[in-house]
Amino acid sequence: MENKRNTEQKRIILGALAAADHPTASELYESVRLKNPRISRATVFRVLGQFADDGVVRRLNLLGSDTRFDARTAPHAHCHCIRCGRVTDVFGGGFEEALAVSHIAGYKVFSSEIEFSGLCPDCLAAEGEGDNRYI
Amino acid sequence: MENKRNTEQKRIILGALAAADHPTASELYESVRLKNPRISRATVFRVLGQFADDGVVRRLNLLGSDTRFDARTAPHAHCHCIRCGRVTDVFGGGFEEALAVSHIAGYKVFSSEIEFSGLCPDCLAAEGEGDNRYI
DNA sequence: CTATCTGCAAATAATTTGCATGTAC
């Protein structure tokens, strides 16, 4: 499924995706709707799926969250706060080496997804005051 | 939510989970049903969620798949075949180092999920003969 | 006993799809 035609919808969705921070399809739908209220939810899902298949964006499957999308396609990991939902990119580190290990199993690897779940600095600081449901 | 009572349902579900290979909730439902057809789908979902919250099993969010469950809770990565769906455990390698990098962002990390998507050895061999939709 | 668990059926909610119309090229 290739990206054949350059439509206003695709341009707006891609722009919103680049501006937003790891948004879900529905979050993108809301922000896209501000620029053109006639764009439908189905189109947002359809275009995002097309972009993902074309490698223009990355799909993220973070635990306990709807599918999110990332405009940065270079390999990197994510930290995901289980309290506030914040997603932080983590470039560098040892995960390129981790990717290498996949060859042990004889796989030909096309993409990797690395997620660290925990508390972001702000939520970590907030613990101890409020209800600490997660620690 | 703690595991308070030892019921037949929980015993059967845990046994089936240990025997199966990264099953989905529905796959477990089918296998559990062979031992006791009166166990309901809701119970399977409920018990699995409880086990996951208690750290008895791990929830897996593999791209393009329903939530899967893993009886092995020690940290390891997964190779996921995008053609046949096979999931292979990968222990060792560099991902412990990758975990360390998460501290850069200031997170307190409780769990990590590392997924490599690609073709398993069998599907890799099958490419070239059949329809190679994915390469 | 009684707090927890289960089955059932209905409710949610994300994502997909069929189809008729619109539009990029």
Added chain:
DNA sequence: GTACATGCAAATTATTTGCAGATAG
């Protein structure tokens, strides 16, 4: 002009939930 794209509304499907009866400890 025509193949691809879109909007709409309905369908699909995983997962959750309310509630009344069952059961572990």
